[in-house]
Amino acid sequence: MSKARDSILATIRRANGSFPQLTKDAISWPQPRLNGGLAENFVQSLKKAGAVVEKVSAEAGIGGCVSRYLQREQLPSEVVVSDDEVLKLSDWPELVTVHRGRPATRNDKVSVTGAVHGIAETGTLVLVSGEQNPTTLNFLPDHHIVVLRESSLVANTEDMWGTLRERFPIFPRSVNLISGPSKTADVEQTLQLGAHGPRRLLVILVKGEKIN
Amino acid sequence: MDSKAHKFRENAKVALLDPDLQRALGKARGGFVDARTQAFSCLDRHAEIQDAAKQIKDHTLSVLDEYLVLFEKNVNKVGGKVHWARTPAEARKIVLDICDDVDARRIIKGKSMVSEEIALNYALETAGYDVVETDLGEYIIQLAGEPPSHIIAPAVHKTRQQITDLFHKHHSRLGLKERVTDIPDIVNEARLVLREAFLSADVGITGANFLVAETGSSVIVTNEGNGDLTNTLPGVHIVTTSIEKVIPTLEDLSGILRLLARNGTGQEITSYTTLSTGPRRTGDKDGPSQYHVVLLDNGRSEMLAGEFKEMLRCIRCGACLNHCPVYGAVGGHSYGWVYSGPMGAVLTPLMVGLDGTKDLPNACTLNGRCAEVCPMSIPLPDLLRKIRVRQNEERITSVRARWFMKAWGFLACKPHLYGWCLRILAWLLSWLWGKPHILRLLPFVHEWTATREFPKSQGFTFQSAYRKAPNSHE
Structure with missing residues (x-):
């Protein structure tokens, strides 16, 4: 279909030929100011979108927090966990069966993943696909638990793109900005959680800096 | 689908007397408007953001060829493929060829208005594929055998009772005999049925809200997560989209996203915004092994040259439909094609021809609410007026009306x-x-x-x- 390509581009060039090219130089995107701190904004927005947020003081506490959630929600003690480094630092209670290093299957009820950033403005988690982070973990199970270091919070998405560009010279296959559990309002404009993606989203915010 | 826009008058009359439709439209109308007002009440620097959005789109359109070529280069770089289609027929052929090439049987789809524009489902079904729409609204209208009546809420014209009946009719043969009447049960049943489709599909087709030239990414903005399952689970991901969707950088995406959901559903941001860039990488444990982007023109490049250029800034948010008194009264199906409301009344005549769409630009009171809410500052009433002028020049307007206008103009x-x-x-x-x-x-x-x-x-x-x-x- 290279004929189509040439023809479309030629029509565009012919059309634009009679107009001046507009430069981008003078265009600047205003960024909304946050009312309050990063963590406060982040948590508030996520809760508004229907997510549950828990805080732990160190990585070691992640497993316990997950286990308590499973009990509270009366879920089987079985989770599929991504190979994200933050999750490797956790202690897992013996009663929880942990599957690692695989994508989600239809039988997985609960997944646990990390996130590279959190966006305070909108309460958004930024998840990036890769060898250690299969994308199906973010969408297939009924419950998605995301662990995020508080130090990874930034104000706006604009504060994150630069870091992503540096970290991934080749842009990742999938970048998922997740701002709440799956929902739909397609039946009589009435909001209902759990359309096709996770019915519940639990975010565990880990205090403090990354330990190297 | 073939345009039925020539039947606007008859369709509108039927719509006005349809109690179910009026009930459904009545429910939607106020909700969307209030939600939008609420969403913007807490956005700092709204006017400035809107101004930047217009400027960035104008800039992009003024060098559209360069951005499309850059986008293509970046898709190639990560192992994806860009296909160019001048017409709906070319676009359908590209998709059919890909599906044939991978011996596909079941195809799942995320919501895509370009796919509606090229009548893709009909072509795929005719070719023998099992096609399943996975957005709940699109799934409902697929079961009903109807086109979407709203660009972001395709089943907005259906009442819960009608959906209950549709599900009962179609799901009984899957062993789900019980009638589901509550909204949570309806949503759950769709989840259950569609889960099987997700896990057994060979090809996933989605649309794109944006294409980012800088990275070669296609972006979808959704709430249900169906689009994400569609672009992750099957072995092949096809994006059906059009040339005006391209934007320069990730920062531009950030800026425009502040307007899109607020104007559409009245949300600050939707649950999922996903950037897909090429097929799965070495070491990836999931994701499609093929990634195709079909770039449709269908008259858009011609629009660049003329007085309807500004229409190409449209980001398909749906705000003009939600605020249009005519749309609110007659619903989307009356417009007779895939796009409805003010943006549809401009696009349909330009895409399917002035003949046979003559009532659309005239079914407008020029009240201007659409232009007031448009995040891309598109002067919709002006564009509708320009189409009326063109109709008059091309003698599509009735002789009586033309003479009347001539006489009035003289006086x-x-x-x-x-x-x-x-x-x-x-x-x-x-x-x-x-x-x-x-x-x-x-x-x-x-x-x-x-x-x-x-x-x-x-x-x-x-x-x-x-x-x-x-x-x-x-």
Whole structure:
């Protein structure tokens, strides 16, 4: 279909030929100011979108927090966990069966993943696909638990793109900005959680800096 | 789908008398408007953001060829493929060839208006594929065998009762015999049925809200997560999209995203915004092994040259539909094609031709609410007026209307003569009032008196009353 390509581009060039090219130089995107701190904004927005947020003081506490959630929600003690480094630092209670290093299957009820950033403005988690982070973990199970270091919070998405560009010279296959559990309002404009993606989203915010 | 826009008048009449449709539209109308107002009440620097959005789109369109080539280069770099289609037929062929090439049987789809524009489902089904729409709204209308009636809420015209009936009819054979009547149960049943489709599909087709030139990414903005399962689970991901969706950088995406969901559903941001860039990478444990982007033109490149260029800034948020009194009264199906409301009344004539769409730009009161809410500052009423002018030039408007306009134009340029004619008319109308048998014989009058009382003329014009009034010449 290279004929189509040439023809479309030629029509565009012919059309634009009679107009001046507009430069981008003078265009600047205003960024909304946050009312309050990063963590406060982040948590508030996520809760508004229907997510549950828990805080732990160190990585070691992640497993316990997950286990308590499973009990509270009366879920089987079985989770599929991504190979994200933050999750490797956790202690897992013996009663929880942990599957690692695989994508989600239809039988997985609960997944646990990390996130590279959190966006305070909108309460958004930024998840990036890769060898250690299969994308199906973010969408297939009924419950998605995301662990995020508080130090990874930034104000706006604009504060994150630069870091992503540096970290991934080749842009990742999938970048998922997740701002709440799956929902739909397609039946009589009435909001209902759990359309096709996770019915519940639990975010565990880990205090403090990354330990190297 | 073939355009049925030539039947607008009949469709609108039927729609106005359809109690289910009116109930459904009544529910939606206020909700969308209030949600949008609420969402913008807490956005800092809204006007500035909107201005930047317009500028960035104008910039992109002015060098569209460069951004499309850059986008293509970056898709190639990560192992994806860009296909160019001048027409819906070319686009359908590209998709059919890909599906044939991978011996696909089941195809799942995320919501894509471009796919509706090219009538892809019909082509795929005719070719023998099992096609399943996975957005709940699209799934409902697929079961009903109907086109979408709203660009972001395709099943907005369906009541819960109708959905219950549809599910019962179609899901009974899957062993789900019980009628689901509550909204949570309806959503759950769709989740259950569609889960099987997700896990057994060979090809996933989604649309794109944006294409980011800098990275070669296609971006979808959704709430349900169906789009993400569609672009992750099957072995092949096809994006059906169009050339004006490209934007320069990730920062531009951030900026425009602040407007999209607020204007559409009234959300600050949707649950999922996903950037897909090429097929799965070495070491990846999931994701499609093929990634194709089909770039449709279908008249868009021609629009760049002319007076409808501004329409190409449209980001398909749906705000103009939600705020349009005509759309609110007759619903999307009356418009007869895939796009409806103000943006549809502009796009449909330009894409399917002025002939056969002549009522669309005229079914507008030019009240201007659409232009007021448009995040991309598209002057929709002006564009509709320009189409009316074109209709007149191309003699698509009726002879009677053209002569009437010509006569009125002639008089309007001669104020004295105009004043005299009006004085005669005012006197005539005053004399005719109370003589309905004669009144009915006058042209156009019946259209008015069919549903309303004809008001009594005072027998003189506003101009003459104004001149007689004390202090009128101060």
